[in-house]
Amino acid sequence: VKEAPILWRLSPYDFWTWIVTCLGVVLLSVDYGLIMGLAFSVFSIIVRTQSPTSSILGRITGTDLYKNVHAYDDIEEVAGLKIFRFEGSLYFACAENFRESLYRKTGVNPRRIVQQRRRLGEKYARVTATSDASTATVKRTFTRMSESEKAEAAKAVGLDWPRVPVQHVILDASTWGYIDYVGVRALSQAIQEYRDIGVAVYIANPKCGIRACLERSDFYEKNRYDIIYVSVHDAVLAAQFDQRAALRKSEQQLLSASSAAIKV
Template sequence: MLAAVPPVYGLYSSFYPVLLYTFFGTSRHISIGTFAVISLMIGSVAVREAPDSMFYVPPANGSNASAVLDVEARDARRVQVAVVLTTLVGVIQFVLGLLRFGFVAIYLTEPLVRGFTTAASVHVVISQLKYLLGVRTQRFSGPLSAIYSVKAVLCDITSTNVSTLILGLACFVFLFAIKDLNERFKKRLPIPIPGEIIVVIVSTGVSYGMSLSEDYKVDVVGKIPTGLLPPTAPEFSLLPGLVADSFAVAVVGFSMGISLAKTFALKHGYSVDGNQELIALGLCNFISSFFQTFAITCSMSRSLVQESTGGKTQIAGLLGSLLVLLVVVAVGFVFQPLPQTALAAIIMVNLLGMFKQFRDIPTLWRNSRIELAIWLVAFAASVLLGLDYGLLAAIAFAILTVVYRTQSPESAILGHVPGTGLYCDVDQYEEAAEYDGIKIFLYNSSIYFANSELYVNALKKKTGVNPETLQAARKAQKKQRGKANGNPRAPLKVVSPEERGVTHEVLSYDNAEKEQGNGRLGDRLSEPVSEEAVFLEPLGHVHSIVLDWTPVSFMDSVGAKAIKQVGPCVLDPGLGVR
């Protein structure tokens, strides 16, 4: 339903990939198979590439009767699109795994993923409204598809099938109650109550016994082919238009899988290999696509159920896939009367937990406004632009926040905390005291092209030293002294360090302890000082600037040039920078 393909293809996707992951995966607890977010992304692509408008057949006799939708041709085309997309996803994941690109998941920061999955849940719920109400509306894809879908449902709400709505609401309330009971009494229950299985069995029985499809026009699953399909090659002519979408599905699918796999690995004391997980998912998607499956990843709800029922290896997943095989080859026809509204209720109830992620907003507001902005942009962009463009917009915004943070880091003047080896921000710590005539400047970022000018400006502002003004004053001082001696080129009178009261070296705390025992400045010269530096008296009260580059992890050529250009100015006679 979410992937816009007949339900039996969901069964195929729950069999082949699970079987393959048993041999190639490294996680012992995650449950591989269909997942709502990935299914919805595939469905949006399938609807875009094979919209209903392509498959309306005009009346054969040329009458004025309305055109008829060829459902079989439409579904066949959408299956082709989903299969080709899955093939591409598998290739991308496999190649990235071979190239050791398992680290790409770190660019999907947690606020981004949670905002994105919350938006995906909104899309899923909106897509299920028509099944819950029993109305027939067009399926939309692309930007503003969520708004168009809601509008279509509201415009057709007067056509609601009351029987469908009552059955759907009954299933929804029952599942919600079972979920609440499982949560409250999970320590007392040996296994969770299988509410979904109960709903499927009971609703199928009621639908069959009361002939809901024939007598009450309730939409049901319909024909489920018996047996497995033979392997066939994907329709590769569709490849060019699906490359961008396949990248989005590949990255989201991997990030979902690896994040959950790492969570279980940490909980149970083992490790997972991100690169091998990429290879495993790639093989699962690529090989399975030849058997008419669509892209898969892990499901949080199924994984939690598998863990809570005692599953400790992928043998549990293998057993589950064998049960799916039994349904496909033997008892699939039993579920043909299953009402679609019951499936919609199951999907919507299982997504309620995703909406709890809205609680992130007040937490992020208190802790990090930038991460809150990432969450909100990921959510809003994915709801309004669609999941594919929304994800790209969210990633781009997250990268921009990294640039912003490096452009606007904190800078401070440090002072020594007496009796310790600590140097702290003098604006935040009252006990931190500066040394006379010395400014210790800290900049909490690396220095590169995007912030090199900002670094220089922050240095000027914090230290109170303007290199250009200082250099001009030095020239005026030289000129004045030259005139006073009657010769502009005459050497200046030597002023000893003692007479000037200037220290030419800042000792580190450890060295200062060794030299004087109190961490204060020494009065000796540790390196030769130019003759001009001795001749000239210092301008202002600052005679030395210490640049603390502890947080600087790298510096590019632009940053180095900026420091080099500042150097001749601030390294003027009488002012030292270390």
């Protein structure tokens, strides 16, 4: 009994397992008490595996180490990307929790952004439709535009196009102990939903068993092999390289457009 407060501070789940077992032994019998304790322990394990903790990682200054941004003082997030760690296996019982935690922690919910953009596209079509161009025609033309062109077109008529604050999301898979078919589908769906809004997803440091499961499934029928990296730092470097390349491309396009305007 004296150790109960220590057990509570250490693990509330273990504390309640002890309480249930103790009550079962006192009120019923030793056998029933042990059975009740075992059943409650299994139940608590199921609950914990269904709702693992998750966090956003940042880089410790001057190192290539990435830790929970809320656990260290001298740490900062990498600009232009989010590093997400899910502290558990990815299987049917927690697949939806994984996706919800990912969207919530990163602050980028692709489903919401897609809905906002769809509504804004419809509003743009209604605003710019004329007698020569129907709403449906304008909407089709708007759909074919690139994201930057859509943003400029929306801005021209006073609409605020939803922008995405990051270009990459890195999933730290080092804590994934197991992944099943439902988990693979949830992972693929999350990657596709991010891809739909222009965000690339990389997977860092998956265990051999995780890689084998991805190989055996249809994961690589929908995703490239080069989104897998051996460490979080490698994934960060690759993301930064992609961001610099995209910036150079954007600058070249802007320069070309300026040159064309000057010639005209």
